[in-house]
Amino acid sequence: MAERVGFFTDTSICIGCKACEVACKEWNDVPDDGFVFRATSYDNTGALGASTWRHVAFVEQDGRWLMMSDVCKHCTHAACLDVCPTGALFRTEFDTVVVQSDVCNGCGYCVPACPYGVIDRRQDDGRAWKCTLCYDRLRGGMEPACAKACPTKSIQFGPLDELRERAEARVERLHAEGVTEARLYGESPDNGVGGTGAFFLLLDEPETYGLPPDPVVTTRDLPAMWRWAGGAALALAAGVAACFVRTRT
């Protein structure tokens, strides 16, 4: 197994140029998802989806702009991968999460399972799609298209441990410069998804950017869920038995 790689997206130096969105679409041949004017912000892409694997959020605040290039988090404990009934989703040798489109059944279970709302089903072909972290480029020894195209190095690609060190240093430097609101999001292996393969430096609370403040891998509670369902199954059996016993003539 190769070393685990991922993205560190430093939103403090994102200029909202959308080069990442375009490079991703170009390299991965991702179809157009239409031009929508939302009348809320400069963001006409809206959210990550089947045809948007990088999404630049624009947050207009008093006195400043916040911009952030969002992407699939490639979770350590990935809910989409756990719940996929066909094995179409798999973990690669780079510890990233990829959908095999020739196996995907289009059941859509991964879509509501993702605690970040990343993966989605395409209307026209009925299959689920999301960021592959440019699996084909990684196998060719290249960095993902979005990181390559980013003109400010807001998107950094590399071994995850190295990226974490770099991110810590960056936060310390920003704090020293008086940017006390800088914080990392998703980097901790102790969080609800066991840490993400794509993490972020944010300048406000995660929910401001449309990110969940404390996501949990859907399947964390699955053993408990099976136990509750088992209890309900026993109750059903007991209920049926009672109906027959009480009405015995």
Place this chain on the structure above:
Amino acid sequence: MPRRRDEMVPDAEFRSYYGQPVVKRPIWHEPHMPAYLYLGGLSGAAGAMAAAARLTGRDRLELAARMAAFAGAGAGTVFLVAELGRPMRFLNMLRVFKFTSPMSVGSWTLAAHSGLTGIAVGSAVTGLLPLAGGTASVASGLSGVAMATYTAVLLADTAVPAWHEGRRELPFLFSGSALASAGAALMLTTPRAQAAPARAAAAAGAMAEIVAGGLLERRLGLVGEPYRRGRAGRLMRASRVLTLGGGLLATVAGRSRALTALSGLAITAGALCTRFGVLEAGRASAEDPRYTVVPQRERVDAGRPASVPGR
């Protein structure tokens, strides 16, 4: 909603990205998915009743239960295939077995349950292989209770707030509703002399469905709101009225064919409303970022962020 405003959870202050959803809403279709959930429940509980009828020697009730279990599984599979798009996609579900995927477990459960109910009905109709038919009938009791409850895990094992947080109550809501549905179907198709257990099942299942539904809406607090508001709220209230009325009627309908029919139809309509209501509440809770963000923000602010112990 003007009524009982003071008892509602106060609107929490929260921030979001222009009000856009944080998690994706379930993309499953209507009526495919709710109809599958109802039919699966009906079939499962009918299987359990077929087994009990066999073990207590009620031939006509057992025959009706075998038929209902098979019809429910068959029609449910049709709706499931329609949801997926084409039949090959259901077979593709059986290429692996994954315990971490309730849909994988469910596909195998449905396949096993359909097979058992098919053998049970085939034997009953043709008179061939009575021993195999009887064994399948009893075995469908086991596959049936799994069939009637796994669908609750299917919904709860998502990031959809109203479903995930309802993981304790949903299995009981679905199993109660399944028992009521099977009771309703069987008291309509069994001669009165043998239909007493079906009437008891209809009444008991209806009560269990109402109690579990009430707990679901109350215990969840803010996240339970989608079950009370808008279209989901109307469906859940309609379900409660129909189920309660049908359940009470089942206890006194013994001598009247008309009352039995009315009771059975009310319970069936109530069970369908429950499934459509639960699907709609899930959609509403995923679409409003409040239900995703506020509980998570409260955890973080209280210094108790989520973790994944032992994984």
